Amino acid sequence: TQLLEQSPQFLSIQEGENLTVYCNSSSVFSSLQWYRQEPGEGPVLLVTVVTGGEVKKLKRLTFQFGDARKDSSLHITAAQTGDTGLYLCAGPGAGNMLTFGGGTRLMVKP
Amino acid sequence: NAGVMQNPRHLVRRRGQEARLRCSPMKGHSHVYWYRQLPEEGLKFMVYLQKENIIDESGMPKERFSAEFPKEGPSILRIQQVVRGDSAAYFCASSRGQTLNEKLFFGSGTQLSVL
Numbered sequence: 001t002q003l004l005e006q007s008p009q010f011l012s013i014q015e016g017e018n019l020t021v022y023c024n025s026s027s028v029f030s031s032l033q034w035y036r037q038e039p040g041e042g043p044v045l046l047v048t049v050v051t052g053g054e055v056k057k058l059k060r061l062t063f064q065f066g067d068a069r070k071d072s073s074l075h076i077t078a079a080q081t082g083d084t085g086l087y088l089c090a091g092p093g094a095g096n097m098l099t100f101g102g103g104t105r106l107m108v109k110p
Numbered sequence: 111n112a113g114v115m116q117n118p119r120h121l122v123r124r125r126g127q128e129a130r131l132r133c134s135p136m137k138g139h140s141h142v143y144w145y146r147q148l149p150e151e152g153l154k155f156m157v158y159l160q161k162e163n164i165i166d167e168s169g170m171p172k173e174r175f176s177a178e179f180p181k182e183g184p185s186i187l188r189i190q191q192v193v194r195g196d197s198a199a200y201f202c203a204s205s206r207g208q209t210l211n212e213k214l215f216f217g218s219g220t221q222l223s224v225l
Contacts, residue, residue, distance in 0.1 A: 015217070040218065040219075040221075041218050042217050043153070044216070045213055045214065093155070094168065094169060095158075095166045096168060097143070097155045097158060097169070098155065099155065100153045101150055101152050102152045
């Protein structure tokens with residue numbers, strides 16, 4: 001079973017601060033995805049990383065896939081209150097079904 | 111362009127009753143996935159269906175849970191004789207093809223509360 005562990009579980013910061021959240025596994029993944037989920041809603045795909053070492057930027061969000069394709073990070077610059085939510089990483093697991101990590105719950109305070 | 115539609119949004123059941131959760135995939139999508147999310151946790155895969163076929167039900171409990179995706183109409187996740195531990199948010203997702211190559215779109219979920 002390919003497990004994805006996310007850290008930290010919870011993060012509370014002030015608006016304007018920078019932060020990084022992590023997604024780690026002991027297994028190699030062919031790709032990893034990052035989702036954001038807001039309360040009462042389903043996850044929404046932010047990005048898919050495929051190549052080891054790949055860096056993708058989405059406005060203030062920077063996603064990196066580890067060289068060995070076992071880990072990924074999400075860095076947010078100058079966080080805003082609208083960034084508040086649950087950030088989930090996911091990758092193909094058993095039977096190629098999408099397997100999710102436990103998520104990082106981010107709270108950005110004004 | 112409607113997204114993935116799930117209903118009801120909230121469902122309250124007493125122990126022993128049946129819960130039926132519905133999911134209409136996005137137009138043109140023939141692949142449906144059901145996930146369960148407990149509070150403060152990530153999503154756990156339950157079942158993957160294509161029209162009229164269950165492809166992978168490895169994440170679904172063997173007893174009391176069943177799923178279908180008929181030729182016509184929405185996909186249904188059915189939970190018989192619900193217990194308190196079934197309380198969770200159940201999310202449906204759809205894609206045009208299998209997940210590795212296709213983007214997955216999620217519905218807003220059904221929050222099941224078992225009293």
